[in-house]
Amino acid sequence: MPPRAPDLAGPRIAVVGGGSIGVAWAVVFARAGADVALFEPDAGRRGAVPGDLAGRLERLARGGLLDEPVADVAPRVTLADTLEAVVDGAFHVQECAPERLELKRELFARLDAAAAPDAVLASSSSALATSLVAADLDGRARCLVAHPANPPYLLPLVELVPAPFTDPGVVERTRGLFAAAGMSPVVVARELEGFVMNRPQGALLREAYCLVRDGVASVEDVDRVVRDGPGRRWALMGPFETADLNTRGGIESHAEKLGAAYARMGAERGQHDPWTPDLVARVAAELHRRLPLERWDERAAWRDEALIELERARRASGLFDG
Secondary structure, three states: OOOOOOOOOOOEEEEEOOOHHHHHHHHHHHHOOOEEEEEOOOHHHHHHHHHHHHHHHHHHHHOOOOOOOHHHHHHHEEEOOOHHHHHOOOOEEEEOOOOOHHHHHHHHHHHHHHOOOOOEEEEOOOOOOHHHHHOOOOOHHHEEEEEEOOOOOOOOEEEEEEOOOOOHHHHHHHHHHHHHOOOEEEEOOOOOOOOOOHHHHHHHHHHHHHHHHOOOOOHHHHHHHHHHOHHHHHOOOOHHHHHHHHOOOHHHHHHHHHHHHHHHHHHHOOOOOOOOHHHHHHHHHHHHHHOOHHHHHHHHHHHHHHHHHHHHHHHHHOOOOO
8 A cells, every 4th residue: 555645845746747737736736835847748838837837826826825925836846858757756646638548548658657656646637537548557556537627726626536446545645645735635436427527517518508509598698697696606515505505494395396397307308317205315314414404594694694705705806797
């Protein structure tokens, strides 16, 4: 079993790929105190990395989200000339190559051969499972997906998606590493395309396309509906908590009143996934362990206070019209 993740002031992190996500990961780790080596094979893009990195750090500093001067954080990120050089001495390798299966297979084979035996190999893939990429590698037990929201230095979610062959110790060490870096890691129980984050996003986007296609609403109006309605609540809470606070009596009452309507909406799109009583009961039981129903009024008041603070910040920023 690999060792536990140390404090980030010590380990060297390797980032493979200097595009948007690669530079964003370098920001995350350097801001947390880690030394980061980054490799980008394209010479033109490699030359742009320092400026891109500095620009992102400066935006964070202006927003009060950087605890140290940019001049102290930026030098923690160095550029490596080769793939072998970037993984030399690395404790964790974060792969950020384009979403092409054959490219990732070839890249992981090279990483497995070059990286230290106890280094974790993590992919930033948005949809490609580790089983598709690393199943034939000798070191497959140290491989997993670590899929971020974009940009990860502002959206802390990272999905850890192990393959059936991934060592559980690797998963736990990686979870600890990302937590130490200020991220919010979620371990996905099994591999599936799109993991967790992209599936509700995909469902919303599919419906948005259909509403435009069917002449129900314009692109601008669909965006406005999400942005000025549920999107603001989703900045505070997920879909289950949102539903729980939408109806006095909680998510059970919400499902009783609206479940049939949502089932009909799904049927219009050829989807049959009703909220069965046993599924609603399972969701409610898990949700109410964290949010007891007897505290519904208190939690609804918290939601309103949080929305007030978001609206105050929105108005004060000057970044939004109206």
